[in-house]
Amino acid sequence: MPELSELKNRKLGRVLTKLGKVTREQVHEALAVQKQRKKMIGELLVELGYVTERDVLEALAGQAGMGFVDLGQHEIDEETAHAIPAETAKAYSVVPFEHTPGSKRLKIAMKSPDNFRAVDDLRLLMGFKVEAFVAPESQVDELIQKFYSVSESVTDVVSDIASDDKYTALADREGSIDLDEVMDIAEDNKVIKLLNLVLLQAIRDKASDIHFEPFEDEFKMRYRIDGVLYEMVPPPAYLGPAITSRVKVMANLDIAERRLPQDGRVELVVAGNPVDLRVAVLPTMHGESVVMRVLDRSNVELSLDRVGLDDYNYEVVERLIHKPNGIVIVTGPTGSGKTTTLYAALASLNSTDVKILTAEDPVEYDIDGLCQCQINTEAGATFAACLRSFLRQDPDIILVGEVRDLETAEIAVQASLTGHLVFTTLHTNDAPSSIVRLLDLGLEDFLLTATIEGIVAQRLVRTICKKCKEAYAPTEEQLMELQLTPDDVRGREFYRGSGCDTCHGSGYKGRMGLFEILVMDDDLRDLVMKGSATSVIREEARKRGMRTLRESGLGAIYEGQTTIDEVVRETISEE
Numbered sequence: 001m002p003e004l005s006e007l008k009n010r011k012l013g014r015v016l017t018k019l020g021k022v023t024r025e026q027v028h029e030a031l032a033v034q035k036q037r038k039k040m041i042g043e044l045l046v047e048l049g050y051v052t053e054r055d056v057l058e059a060l061a062g063q064a065g066m067g068f069v070d071l072g073q074h075e076i077d078e079e080t081a082h083a084i085p086a087e088t089a090k091a092y093s094v095v096p097f098e099h100t101p102g103s104k105r106l107k108i109a110m111k112s113p114d115n116f117r118a119v120d121d122l123r124l125l126m127g128f129k130v131e132a133f134v135a136p137e138s139q140v141d142e143l144i145q146k147f148y149s150v151s152e153s154v155t156d157v158v159s160d161i162a163s164d165d166k167y168t169a170l171a172d173r174e175g176s177i178d179l180d181e182v183m184d185i186a187e188d189n190k191v192i193k194l195l196n197l198v199l200l201q202a203i204r205d206k207a208s209d210i211h212f213e214p215f216e217d218e219f220k221m222r223y224r225i226d227g228v229l230y231e232m233v234p235p236p237a238y239l240g241p242a243i244t245s246r247v248k249v250m251a252n253l254d255i256a257e258r259r260l261p262q263d264g265r266v267e268l269v270v271a272g273n274p275v276d277l278r279v280a281v282l283p284t285m286h287g288e289s290v291v292m293r294v295l296d297r298s299n300v301e302l303s304l305d306r307v308g309l310d311d312y313n314y315e316v317v318e319r320l321i322h323k324p325n326g327i328v329i330v331t332g333p334t335g336s337g338k339t340t341t342l343y344a345a346l347a348s349l350n351s352t353d354v355k356i357l358t359a360e361d362p363v364e365y366d367i368d369g370l371c372q373c374q375i376n377t378e379a380g381a382t383f384a385a386c387l388r389s390f391l392r393q394d395p396d397i398i399l400v401g402e403v404r405d406l407e408t409a410e411i412a413v414q415a416s417l418t419g420h421l422v423f424t425t426l427h428t429n430d431a432p433s434s435i436v437r438l439l440d441l442g443l444e445d446f447l448l449t450a451t452i453e454g455i456v457a458q459r460l461v462r463t464i465c466k467k468c469k470e471a472y473a474p475t476e477e478q479l480m481e482l483q484l485t486p487d488d489v490r491g492r493e494f495y496r497g498s499g500c501d502t503c504h505g506s507g508y509k510g511r512m513g514l515f516e517i518l519v520m521d522d523d524l525r526d527l528v529m530k531g532s533a534t535s536v537i538r539e540e541a542r543k544r545g546m547r548t549l550r551e552s553g554l555g556a557i558y559e560g561q562t563t564i565d566e567v568v569r570e571t572i573s574e575e
Contacts, residue, residue, distance in 0.1 A: 016045070016051060016055065016056070016059045022045060022050050022051055026045070026050045053136070054136065057134055057135075057136060058134075060112075060113050060134065061113050061133070061134035063113070064113030064114075064116070064134075066113050066132050066133055066134055067131075067133045067134070068133060068134050068135070069097065069107075069109050069133040069134070069135050070135070070136075070139075071095070071097060071109055071135050071136075071139040071140070071143060072139060074097045074098070076095070076096075076097050076143065076147075078147070079099075079101060080096050080097065080098065080099045081095065081096060081143070081147035081148075082147070083096045083099040083106055083128075083189070084096055084106075084108075084122065084126060084193075084196075085157075085193045085196050085197055085200075086147070086148035087196070087197055087200045087201070088122070088125065088126075088196050088200065089144060089147070089148050090144060090148055091200055091270055092110075092115070092118040092121065092122070092270075093110060093111055093115065093118075093140060093144070094108045094109065094110045094115070094118055094122070094132075094140070095108065095109050095135075095140055095143045095144060095147070096108050096109075097109050097133075104127060104128050104129050105128070105129050105131070106122070106126075106128040106129070106130050106131070107130075107131045107132075107133060108122070108130060108131070108132055108133070109133050109134070109135035109139070109140055109143075110132060110133070110134060110135070110140065111134070111135070111137040111140050111141075112134070113132075113134050116132070117269040118132075118269075119132045121268050121269060121270075124250055124266065124268070125192070125195075125196050125199075125250070125268070126192055126196070127187055127192060127249070153197070154194065154197050154198060154201065154221075154232055154233055155233045157190065157193055157194045157197060158194065158233050158234075158235050158236075160190060161190050161191070161194065161235060161236065161239065162235075162236055164190070183245060183255065185239070185242035186242045186243075186245040186246040186249065187246075188242075191239065191242050191243060191246060192246060194235060194243070195243060195246050195247070198210065198221055198223075198232065199268075199277075199292075200270065201223075201232075202223045202294060203270050203275055203294060203296060205223070205225055205504075206225065206296070207223040207224055207225050207294055208224050208225070208227075208293065208294055209223060209224040209291055209292065209293050209294065210222075210223045210291070210292040210294065211223065211224075211229070211289075211290075211291050212240070212243055212244060212247065212289065212290040212291075212292075213289050214237070214240045214244075214284060214286040214287030214288065214289060215237075215286055216286055217237060218234055218237050219234055219235055219236070219237045219239060219240035219243070219287075220234050221233075221234060221235065225504070226462045226506075226508055226509070226510060226511050227335065227460060227462065227511065228462075228506065228508075230504060240287050241287060241288075244281070244287065244288045244290050247279060247281075247290050247292070248262070248264070248279075248281065248290075250266050250279075251264030251265060251266050251277075251279040252264055253279070253281060258283060258288060259283055260283065261280070261281060261282050261283065262279075262280075262281040263278070263279065263280050263281070264278075264279040264281075265277065265278055265279065266279060266292075273296060274296075275294065275295065275296045276294075276295040276365075277292045277293070277294060277295070278292065278293040278295060278362065278364075279291075279292050280292075280293070295364055295365060302340075302343050302344050302347040302365075302367070303344055303347060303348070304317060304318070304344045304345060304347075304348050306344070307337070307340060307341055307344050307513050308512035308513035308514070308515070309513070309515060310552075310555060312545075312547070313515050313517055313547070313552075316454075316517050316519060317345070317456065317515075317517065319519075320453055320454040320456075320517075320519065321345045321348070321349060321421075321423075322349075323421060323453050324419070324421065325416050325417075325419045325420055325421055326416050326421060326422070326451055326452065326453035327412060327413070327416045327422045327423075327424065327451045327452050327453060328345075328421070328422070328423050328424075328453055328454050328455075328456070329403075329423075329424055329425065329426055329434055329452065329454075329455045329456070330342055330423070330424075330425050330426075330455075330456045330457075330458065331425065331426040331427065331428045331430075331431065331433075331434045331455060331456070331457045331458075332425075332427070332428075332457055332458045332459060333427060333429075333459075334427070335460070336458050336459050336460055337458055337460045337511075337513050338425045338458065339364055339401075339425070341456065341458060341513065342399060342423050342425065343364075343365060343367065345423065346358075346367070346370060346397070346399060346423070347367065349397060350367070350369045350370065351369075352369075354396045354397060355371070355393075355394060355395045355396050355397070356369070356370045356371065356395065356396065356397045356398075356399070357370075357371045357373070357390045357393055357395040357397075357398050357399070358370055358371070358372045358373065358398070358399035358401070359373045359375060359383055359386035359387060359390070359398075359399070359400050359401055360372060360373070360374065360375065360399070360401040361374070361375035361383070361401050361402070362374060362375075371393075371395075373386050375401065382408075383400055383401065383402065383403075383404065383408045384405070384407040384408045384411055387400055387408060387411045387412065387415065388411055390415070391411075391414070391415055391418065391420075395420060396420065396421065397420065397421045397422075397423070398412075398415055398420055398421070398422045398423070399422075399423045399424070400412055400422065400423070400424040401424070401425065402424065402425050402426070402427075403424050403425070403426055403438070403441070405441065406441045406442040406443065409438060409441050409442075409443045410443065410447075412424060412451075413443070413447045413448075413450075413451050416451040417450070417451060422451075426438075428457070429457075429572070430457045430516055430538070430548070430549060431455040431456065431457040431516050431517065431518035431541070431546070432455075432518060432534045432537045432538040432541060433534055434455045434457075435448065435452075435455075435528055435534070435537060436534050438452075445528055445529055445531070446529065448528065449520070449525040449528050449529060452520050453519070453520055454517060454518060454519045454520060455517070455518045455520075456515060456516070456517050456518075457515070457516040457517075457518075457549060458513050458514060458515050458516070458549075459513070459514045459549055459553075459570040459571060460511045460512070460513055460514075460570070461511065461512060461514055461553065461556065461562045461566040461567060461569075461570050462506075462508035462509075462510070462511050462562065462566050463508060463509065463510045463511060463512050463561050463562055464495055464496060464497045464507065464508060464509075464560070464561065464562060464563060465497040465499075465500065465502055465503035465506070465507055465508055465509040466509065467500050467502040467503070467509075468497045468498040468499055468500040468502070468503065468507060469495055469496075469497055469560070470495065470496060470497070470498050471493050471494065471495055472494060472495070472496055473494065474489075474494050474564055478564050478565075479564075481564065481568045482550075482554065482564060482567070482568065492558055493560065494557065494563075494564070495560045495563070496563050497509075497563075507563075508566075512556065512561060512562065514549050514552040514553050514556065514567070514570065514571065515547075515549075515552055516546065516547060516548050516549045516552060517546060517547075518541045518546050519541075519544070519545075519546070521544065523540065523544075524537060524540060524541060524544070527540060548571075549570075549571040549572075550567070550571040550572065552571075553566075553567030553570070553571050554567065
């Protein structure tokens with residue numbers, strides 16, 4: 001059976017033949033050359049002198065059901081070019097060449113017919129009825145350079161809106177909100193442009209969350225990078241309802257419902273990277289608060305050797321996740337990277353001969369090869385109910401998003417006893433505390449000791465920005481916070497970030513994990529059966545090679561990866 005690329009080549013050859021650009025013999029000649037040259041048939045036909053690049057582009061456009069446009073034949077003014085924001089045009093490599101002010105119809109030129117997601121995203125982001133055409137790459141690049149070399153910033157758009165009489169009239173309104181008026185403003189080009197700029201800036205800066213928050217006298221826009229919130233220039237407070245309504249339109253939520261929380265999802269492809277935006281709307285005293293969780297798949301390192309494990313801990317985790325059965329728990333507070341670590345473990349185990357089922361609330365990333373189930377408590381699809389069904393699906397590995405109650409814990413235990421490897425998460429401060437937590441839920445100690453193979457506690461600390469990294473000498477007070485003296489660290493180098501544009505002046509860029517891994521053995525199981533205190537279990541685990549979170553943090557400091565302040569903030573002393 002011919003490969004997909006071969007079928008595409010033949011189809012392009014047929015299109016060029018129908019257009020009268022080449023003969024069948026010339027196409028067959030190019031196909032014969034292609035077997036040695038491994039180039040696209042269009043390139044080869046150009047090289048052989050049978051067609052021009054423009055001929056090939058026209059044929060490719062026709063093959064994709066699009067038109068071809070010569071932008072040199074069109075007079076494009078500033079108003080048409082700026083029907084979409086500069087950042088959007090550059091991110092998607094498109095240029096508008098026909099647009100009537102006040103109309104929702106837009107004709108855009110793009111370099112390749114394969115860029116069809118740009119059309120879908122522009123329809124979603126801008127609310128336009130978009131008609132796409134293919135144009136020569138040089139013409140698109142030239143116009144992008146001409147019209148969008150100076151990017152508009154969020155500050156520029158906010159200033160423009162604040163000085164526009166159309167919007168300032170809203171500030172004088174009191175009482176209930178007119179839904180029709182809010183929708184008109186939400187569909188306005190300037191509001192759409194503002195929201196798009198905020199989204200693109202947040203995605204470009206690798207933000208994890210975007211917050212739109214209404215207060216009595218202001219409307220805040222903030223985004224979280226590496227666990228820290230940064231505030232953007234706030235738009236006028238009266239624009240709050242319009243901005244939140246625009247987000248709800250994009251996420252297919254009910255615009256009229258302003259009393260109940262709502263959840264939705266927006267899927268985009270920005271600069272070639274798939275980005276999912278999870279939208280959560282919460283009614284508050286002063287309006288609806290919206291948080292958009294940015295799930296940029298290109299920004300997630302779904303690989304165990306990329307999550308921050310040192311060589312020793314990496315080998316320990318590798319041994320744990322390749323056990324034939326048992327329970328492996330990852331624990332830590334919200335936002336400590338538990339899900340990423342579990343996904344990384346599953347990614348390394350994911351193969352055609354292994355069946356993996358997951359029950360998650362919510363499903364954060366779609367991963368090929370995994371059967372992922374979304375928890376829906378209202379419909380009765382609880383963790384326990386899904387887990388019970390999983391056992392009838394013949395899985396090898398099961399992921400339970402979180403053990404929240406005794407029923408879920410007991411079914412997870414039963415699953416491991418019947419030959420399955422079970423991964424799950426808990427919310428505890430460290431690895432030994434997870435044992436006490438499970439006992440508090442009501443799990444029998446003999447079941448716990450029979451099934452748990454290992455517990456991984458983790459935290460996330462910010463890493464020092466490589467652009468402004470500098471050596472420095474810590475003060476005695478800083479060392480005391482780590483229970484160290486100047487003699488303990490003699491000869492060691494300490495680093496910090498001085499602050500630069502790359503890291504927004506914070507001195508940090510990116511995050512890494514700190515890990516504490518408790519591997520259960522017979523002696524530790526005996527201690528659990530005797531009802532030993534957490535401190536006794538912790539001390540015994542340390543004798544067996546467990547490195548605490550604080551020790552893991554000290555290692556990262558000495559390696560020049562993070563700072564004393566970060567480790568002190570995220571870990572507690574063992575003393």
